[in-house]
Amino acid sequence: MPDQISIGLMGLGVVGVSVANAIDAKAEVIKARVGCPVVVSRALVRDIGAVRSNLRNSVELTTDPDIILNDPEIAIIVELMGGEQPTLDYINQAISNGKHVVTANKEVLAKHGPELFKAAADKGVMVRFEASVGGGIPIIGPLMNDLAANDFTAVNAVINGTTNYMLTRMASDSNLDYQMVLKEARDRGYAEADPSADVDGIDAAFKLGILASIAFHCTVRDTEVFREGIRRLSPADFAYASELGYTIKLLATARRTHGRIQARVHPAFLPEDHPLAKVDGVYNAVELEGDLVDSAMFQGPGAGAEPTTSAVLADIMAEAHSIANGERLPVHMSDNNGLVVEPIDDLETKYYLRLRVYDRPGVLAQITTVFGDLEVSLASFIQKEVGELGDVAEVVITTYVAKESAVQEAVRQLEALDSVSEVSNLVRIEEQSASLARGGQPKREGD
Amino acid sequence: MPDQISIGLMGLGVVGVSVANAIDAKAEVIKARVGCPVVVSRALVRDIGAVRSNLRNSVELTTDPDIILNDPEIAIIVELMGGEQPTLDYINQAISNGKHVVTANKEVLAKHGPELFKAAADKGVMVRFEASVGGGIPIIGPLMNDLAANDFTAVNAVINGTTNYMLTRMASDSNLDYQMVLKEARDRGYAEADPSADVDGIDAAFKLGILASIAFHCTVRDTEVFREGIRRLSPADFAYASELGYTIKLLATARRTHGRIQARVHPAFLPEDHPLAKVDGVYNAVELEGDLVDSAMFQGPGAGAEPTTSAVLADIMAEAHSIANGERLPVHMSDNNGLVVEPIDDLETKYYLRLRVYDRPGVLAQITTVFGDLEVSLASFIQKEVGELGDVAEVVITTYVAKESAVQEAVRQLEALDSVSEVSNLVRIEEQSASLARGGQPKREGD
Numbered sequence: 001m002p003d004q005i006s007i008g009l010m011g012l013g014v015v016g017v018s019v020a021n022a023i024d025a026k027a028e029v030i031k032a033r034v035g036c037p038v039v040v041s042r043a044l045v046r047d048i049g050a051v052r053s054n055l056r057n058s059v060e061l062t063t064d065p066d067i068i069l070n071d072p073e074i075a076i077i078v079e080l081m082g083g084e085q086p087t088l089d090y091i092n093q094a095i096s097n098g099k100h101v102v103t104a105n106k107e108v109l110a111k112h113g114p115e116l117f118k119a120a121a122d123k124g125v126m127v128r129f130e131a132s133v134g135g136g137i138p139i140i141g142p143l144m145n146d147l148a149a150n151d152f153t154a155v156n157a158v159i160n161g162t163t164n165y166m167l168t169r170m171a172s173d174s175n176l177d178y179q180m181v182l183k184e185a186r187d188r189g190y191a192e193a194d195p196s197a198d199v200d201g202i203d204a205a206f207k208l209g210i211l212a213s214i215a216f217h218c219t220v221r222d223t224e225v226f227r228e229g230i231r232r233l234s235p236a237d238f239a240y241a242s243e244l245g246y247t248i249k250l251l252a253t254a255r256r257t258h259g260r261i262q263a264r265v266h267p268a269f270l271p272e273d274h275p276l277a278k279v280d281g282v283y284n285a286v287e288l289e290g291d292l293v294d295s296a297m298f299q300g301p302g303a304g305a306e307p308t309t310s311a312v313l314a315d316i317m318a319e320a321h322s323i324a325n326g327e328r329l330p331v332h333m334s335d336n337n338g339l340v341v342e343p344i345d346d347l348e349t350k351y352y353l354r355l356r357v358y359d360r361p362g363v364l365a366q367i368t369t370v371f372g373d374l375e376v377s378l379a380s381f382i383q384k385e386v387g388e389l390g391d392v393a394e395v396v397i398t399t400y401v402a403k404e405s406a407v408q409e410a411v412r413q414l415e416a417l418d419s420v421s422e423v424s425n426l427v428r429i430e431e432q433s434a435s436l437a438r439g440g441q442p443k444r445e446g447d
Numbered sequence: 448m449p450d451q452i453s454i455g456l457m458g459l460g461v462v463g464v465s466v467a468n469a470i471d472a473k474a475e476v477i478k479a480r481v482g483c484p485v486v487v488s489r490a491l492v493r494d495i496g497a498v499r500s501n502l503r504n505s506v507e508l509t510t511d512p513d514i515i516l517n518d519p520e521i522a523i524i525v526e527l528m529g530g531e532q533p534t535l536d537y538i539n540q541a542i543s544n545g546k547h548v549v550t551a552n553k554e555v556l557a558k559h560g561p562e563l564f565k566a567a568a569d570k571g572v573m574v575r576f577e578a579s580v581g582g583g584i585p586i587i588g589p590l591m592n593d594l595a596a597n598d599f600t601a602v603n604a605v606i607n608g609t610t611n612y613m614l615t616r617m618a619s620d621s622n623l624d625y626q627m628v629l630k631e632a633r634d635r636g637y638a639e640a641d642p643s644a645d646v647d648g649i650d651a652a653f654k655l656g657i658l659a660s661i662a663f664h665c666t667v668r669d670t671e672v673f674r675e676g677i678r679r680l681s682p683a684d685f686a687y688a689s690e691l692g693y694t695i696k697l698l699a700t701a702r703r704t705h706g707r708i709q710a711r712v713h714p715a716f717l718p719e720d721h722p723l724a725k726v727d728g729v730y731n732a733v734e735l736e737g738d739l740v741d742s743a744m745f746q747g748p749g750a751g752a753e754p755t756t757s758a759v760l761a762d763i764m765a766e767a768h769s770i771a772n773g774e775r776l777p778v779h780m781s782d783n784n785g786l787v788v789e790p791i792d793d794l795e796t797k798y799y800l801r802l803r804v805y806d807r808p809g810v811l812a813q814i815t816t817v818f819g820d821l822e823v824s825l826a827s828f829i830q831k832e833v834g835e836l837g838d839v840a841e842v843v844i845t846t847y848v849a850k851e852s853a854v855q856e857a858v859r860q861l862e863a864l865d866s867v868s869e870v871s872n873l874v875r876i877e878e879q880s881a882s883l884a885r886g887g888q889p890k891r892e893g894d
Contacts, residue, residue: 138593146585
C-alpha cells in the first residue's frame with residue numbers, strides 16, 4: 001500500500017477546480033475507500049497568475065505539461081482540458097510514461113479510443129472515461145460492469161443538453177423559433193458562442209460512437225455516425241408533431257441489425273409516451289436494450305461541473321483502489337467483433353415531410369405519384385392553406401416504414417416538380433422503443 | 448489463474464434455470480471477461496426427479512445443501528432460494544467455509560445484512576447482491592461505485608412491480624377497485640396467492656432498507672422502515688388524486704434529514720410531473736439525490752427471470768474476475784456512521800384525507816376547528832354529496848405541510864366526532880423531488 005496516490009490535473013477550469021476541491025473536501029471518504037490518501041499534487045494551467053479564489057486545494061500550478069507528465073510521483077493523469085489537440089498528445093505521453101488516465105474528453109475518445117486503449121493495454125495502465133458521456137449519469141460503468149452479461153441490441157439516447165433545452169423550449173412555446181431559443185440557450189450559458197458542436201449533432205455523435213463501441217464490442221468512429229442537426233426545425237414542425245401525437249428530440253441511436261450497426265444522430269419524432277420523449281430541459285437519458293435486462297434507462301444531468309466531478313471522482317477512486325491494492329483492471333474499448341456500420345441509405349423507418357406547394361389542380365396527384373412510383377406508402381396527408389403565402393399551401397406527409405434511399409429519392413423528385421415550391425423539412429419518425437413501451441413483462445418469481 | 452471457477456447454485460426455480468442456462472450460453476463472453484471458464488457444477492433442488500426440460504446445463508443436482516456448501520471445488524455460492532430460513536443458515540455456512548456469495552435475497556439482506564457483511568469481511572470473501580433490489584436495473588453497483596463520490600441526501604423509489612401494476616390499473620380505469628386489480632395481477636402472474644409481501648409494502652421495505660443502508664452508510668433495519676400498504680386505496684382516492692393533479696404510487700423513500708434518517712414506504716400522491724409518477728406497470732425506478740450528481744434516475748424491469756439473471760451474472764463475473772486475478776474486493780454494508788431512523792411522528796409533509804360526514808349544520812366548522820386547534824393548515828376542501836349514501840357526504844381535505852403526529856391526532860379527533868361517519872383514507876402528498884423537477888441547472892462547460 002503506497003503512502004498516498006498523487007494526481008496530475010490537466011486543465012483547471014470550472015470542472016478542474018470542482019474536481020480538485022472535491023478531492024480535498026472528501027479526503028476522508030476517498031481514503032476510506034481507496035486505502036490510502038489521494039491528493040492533487042500538480043495542475044496544468046494556461047495562466048499561473050489567473051485568480052482562482054474558489055480553489056481550496058494547495059496544488060502546484062504549472063504551464064509546462066512535461067512537468068506533470070514526467071513527474072515520477074504522479075500515478076494518475078486527470079485530463080479535463082477538452083479538445084483534440086494537444087490533449088491527445090498529452091494522454092499518449094501519459095500512457096507511455098506508465099501513468100493511469102482519467103478523462104472526460106469525448107472527442108479524443110470518439111476519434112482515437114481504440115488506439116488509446118491498445119496503448120494502455122500494452123503498457124498495463126487504466127484509462128477511465130465515465131464523464132465523457134452523460135455527465136454525472138452512470139452509463140459507461142453500467143455498460144461495462146453491471147449489465148456486462150447482456151448482448152445489447154440498442155442504445156437510444158438524448159445526450160446533448162444544449163439541444164434538448166432548445167427543443168424543449170420550442171415545443172413548449174409556439175412563438176419561439178430556432179434563433180430565439182439559441183439566443184436563450186446562450187444567455188443561460190447552455191450554448192457556446194459557436195454552437196455548432198451542439199446544434200449540428202457533433203457532440204452527440206462523439207458520445208454515441210463511444211457508447212456504441214462499448215455496447216457492441218466494435219469500433220464505431222465518430223465519422224461513421226450519420227449526423228443531422230437541429231437547425232432546420234421550425235415552429236411549424238413542432239405544431240405538426242404535436243398535432244400528430246409526437247415530440248421532437250435530437251435522438252442518438254445505435255442498433256445492431258442484420259449483422260451490422262446502425263448509428264445515427266438526428267431530430268426525430270418520438271411518440272409522446274416514448275420514454276425519451278419525457279426527458280426535458282438540459283437533462284440527458286440513455287436507454288439500453290439487452291437480451292437479459294430487456295430495457296434499462298438512466299437519466300440525470302448531462303453536464304455541469306458537479307455532475308462531471310461525480311463521474312471523474314468515481315473513476316479516480318476506482319483507479320486509485322486498483323493501484324493501492326496492486327490490481328490492474330485495464331478498461332478495454334478496443335475489442336472488435338467485425339461489425340460494420342450500415343449506410344444511412346439502408347435505414348428503414350417512418351418519415352415526416354413538410355412541403356410548400358403551389359395550390360393548383362393536380363398537385364396532390366403529382367406528389368402521391370412520386371411516392372407511389374418509389375413504393376413509399378403514405379400514412380397521413382395534411383394540406384393547410386397558408387394565407388400569407390399567396391397561392392402556396394403547406395402539405396404535411398407521414399409515411400409508413402420505408403427505405404431511406406427511396407424517401408431521399410422522393411425528396412429529389414418532389415423538389416424538381418414545378419408545383420412544389422420547397423421541401424421544407426424531413427424528419428425521421430421513431431417507433432416506440434421496444435421494451436419500456438410494452439409496459440410490463442410476465443412476472444415469474446419474486447416481486 | 449485457476450483452470451476454471453465452479454459455482455454452486457442453491458435454488459433451481461425459474462431464475463435458477465435462467466442463470467444456469469445463461470452461464471452456459473454466454474460461456475465465451477464470460478471467459479473473455481473473467482480470464483478463465485466459469486461453470487455451474489452443482490445445484491440444490493427440492494426434488495431431483497422434477498422435470499427441467501428447459502435446463503441446458505449438465506449440472507449435478509442434489510437435495511443435500513452440505514454437498515454444495517462443503518465442496519472444496521466450489522468457489523462461489525449463488526443463492527436463489529429466497530426466504531429467510533434455511534437460506535440465512537446456508538449463506539452463513541458458505542461464508543464460514545470461505546466461499547464467495549452472490550444472492551438475490553432481499554429479505555436476508557434487509558434483516559441480517561450487517562452481520563453477513565461483517566462475517567464476510569472477517570473471512571475475506573465477497574457478498575454481492577445486485578439482484579436483490581430492482582431486478583435487472585443496475586442500482587447497487589452505481590450506488591457503491593459509479594456514484595460513490597456523492598454524499599447522498601435522498602433515495603426515492605417505486606420498487607415493487609406488483610403494486611405498481613395494480614395502482615397503474617386503478618389509475619387508468621375508474622371502474623376497478625382493489626380486489627379487481629388484485630385478481631387481475633394474480634391472473635397475470637404478478638401477484639402471489641398470498642399477496643401481503645407486495646400489497647402491505649413488506650417487499651418494498653426490505654429493498655428500501657438495503658438501499659438506505661448503502662446510500663447513508665448506516666444500518667436501516669427493515670423493522671425501522673415505516674410501512675403502509677395499498678389495501679385502503681379506493682377508486683374514489685384515484686378520482687380525487689386526478690382531480691387535484693396527482694398520481695398515486697407506492698413510494699419508498701429514504702432521506703437524510705436533521706442528522707437522522709427518514710425511511711418510509713406508503714402510498715403517496717405525487718405531482719403528475721414527478722419523475723416517479725411516470726413509471727407505470729411492473730416497471731421499477733430509483734432516483735438518487737447526491738451532492739455532486741444532483742439527481743440520477745434508473746428505470747427498468749424490477750423483476751422477471753431474465754432481468755434478475757442480468758444482475759446475478761454481473762455479480763458472478765465480478766467475483767470470478769477478482770478470484771481469477773487474486774484480488775479481494777469485499778463489499779461492505781456494515782459501516783455505520785451512527786445515523787438513526789426518525790420516527791414517523793416527526794415527518795413533515797402535506798396530507799390528503801377523505802372523510803364521510805353526516806350532512807348536518809355545523810359539521811364543516813367542527814372539522815376545521817379540529818385542524819385549526821392542532822395548527823394544521825388546510826390547503827383545499829372539497830365536499831361532494833354522495834347520493835346513494837343518504838345523508839352522508841364525502842369530504843376531501845388537503846393540508847399544507849404539517850407534522851404527522853398532529854395530523855394523526857386530527858384523525859383521532861375527527862373519528863370521535865358524532866358528525867363524522869368515518870375517516871376513509873389518509874394519504875401523504877410528496878412534493879416534487881428536488882432535482883429532476885428543476886428541469887435544468889446552469890451549464891458551465893462542455894455540453
